Amino acid sequence: MRKATLVTALLLASTASMAADNGLYLGASLGDANVDIDQGLAQVDSDDTGFKFIVGLRPLDWFAVEASYVNFGEAEQGILAAETDGISAFGVFFLPVGPVDVFAKAGLISFDTSVELDGGNDIFREDGTDLAYGVGVQFRFLSLAVRAEYEKFDIDDVKDANMLSLGVTYTFL
DSSP, X not given: OHHHHHHXXXXXXXXXXXXXXXXXXXXXXXXXXXXXXXXXXXXXXXEEEEEXXXXXXXEETTEEEEEEXXXXXXXXXXXXXXXXXXXXXXXXXEEEETTEEEEEEEXXXXXXXXXXXXXXXXXXXXXXXXXXXXXXXXXXXXXXXXXXXXXXXXXXTOSEEEEEEEEEEEEEO
16 A cells, blocks of 8 residues: 555656646756866966856747856966856757656857956957857756756867856746
8 A cells, every 4th residue: 555655646746747847947057167278378278166047948848948147267277367158048959757857958159258367467358159069967846957967168269168067947837
């Protein structure tokens, strides 16, 4: 009897968590961001804590559109400090497996990158729009989801820009 009750409760919880995944969602993530710039005197390859704020719309179980503000922190190397941030937009493709989603995403980032000397003088500045992509997994329970993801930003004149993050989203039905 206990096994039947437990199985029924788990199935109901799984059904409830799967039914609450579509709609508008907001979230935030925190993680390790890496920026590697190799442009003449502007040579910085460092990690810092990065963060992002997310807004998305998931109209289908398998697809969403998502935008985020991404900040890579301040990568420092010697007397140089690099700052990169941007607004990204993605198409996100989900593979729902019960309360877990595996996802891949592709899109664009509109970025701003600068490298400064300790005194605050810019020695390199770049902005523009380039490709971005990523993969991740999230666990959903009702309207709340916890996600881990890796994102790569293919920014011109930046050798490498990526982020490995852990975040949370909340879906409004």
